[in-house]
Amino acid sequence: MNNKMISALIISASLGLSTSALAFGPNMFNPMNIPSEVAEAVSDAAPDGMVSNALIRTADILPEEVTADMFMDMVQVTVVDEGITGAEVDESIVSMATNENILHVAMFPLSKQIENVTGKPYRHLSIHNICDAVTAAKIADIDDRYAVILPCRIAVVEGKDGVLRMISMNPDVMYKMNLPKGVLDPAIEVADKMNAILAGAKEGAF
Numbered sequence: 001m002n003n004k005m006i007s008a009l010i011i012s013a014s015l016g017l018s019t020s021a022l023a024f025g026p027n028m029f030n031p032m033n034i035p036s037e038v039a040e041a042v043s044d045a046a047p048d049g050m051v052s053n054a055l056i057r058t059a060d061i062l063p064e065e066v067t068a069d070m071f072m073d074m075v076q077v078t079v080v081d082e083g084i085t086g087a088e089v090d091e092s093i094v095s096m097a098t099n100e101n102i103l104h105v106a107m108f109p110l111s112k113q114i115e116n117v118t119g120k121p122y123r124h125l126s127i128h129n130i131c132d133a134v135t136a137a138k139i140a141d142i143d144d145r146y147a148v149i150l151p152c153r154i155a156v157v158e159g160k161d162g163v164l165r166m167i168s169m170n171p172d173v174m175y176k177m178n179l180p181k182g183v184l185d186p187a188i189e190v191a192d193k194m195n196a197i198l199a200g201a202k203e204g205a206f
Contacts, residue, residue: 074173080156080164084204086111086124089156089164092201093128099200100193105129105151124158130194135186142183149173152194154201166198 080089090107097104111125131151140147155167171191179187200206 074170075167076170078166078168078198078202080166080202081204084164084202086126086156086158086164088204089166089201090126090128092204092206093130093154093156093166093197095206096197096200097130100196102190102193102197103131103133105131123160124156124164126156128154128156130154130197132186132190132193135183135190138183139177139179139187142177142179146177152190154194154198166201168194168198171195 090109094104094107106129108127108129110127111122114122114125129151130153136147136150139150149169153168156164157167158164171188171194174184174187174191
């Protein structure tokens with residue numbers, strides 16, 4: 001944590017404010033969430049330029065706790081229609097990606113790998129990587145750490161209950177990343193394409 005963030009934290013504590021007031025989410029520092037009294041106090045205490053630099057820096061304040069609920073809010077689950085197999089969903093995802101003019105980078109048949117290693121059958125589990133390279137570059141240029149969500153992924157999972165589901169990132173996450181409009185707009189376009197792929201694949205469409 002740098003001196004700018006330490007200043008904000010010390011002032012926040014002196015004002016009786018929780019440090020969570022400065023955090024937008026897991027490892028995210030959101031300038032829109034800074035209480036006005038903190039911003040004013042830092043402004044009075046800090047040299048010129050310190051405030052602006054402090055407000056635009058991200059991930060310098062650790063969350064109080066990363067919970068399972070936080071993670072669950074980041075994903076969406078799409079139930080596949082009855083009668084459609086995991087293999088059919090895999091094929092549909094590849095076909096739908098072509099229809100949406102977005103690159104299907106690869107599919108990792110994880111359940112097959114599990115079976116190869118353990119020698120035992122395993123329920124269907126595959127991971128699809130789908131990417132728009134130009135948009136991915138724009139997102140990575142905002143913050144290198146955003147690269148961890150790239151490329152977009154769809155997991156096709158046969159649950160222990162026998163129900164086949166597709167699990168992917170909740171598109172609402174895009175709005176939580178404080179992306180500038182020039183990056184947010186194409187990111188939302190990719191999210192829309194991902195949703196179209198999910199809508200088609202749940203029905204086994206081609």
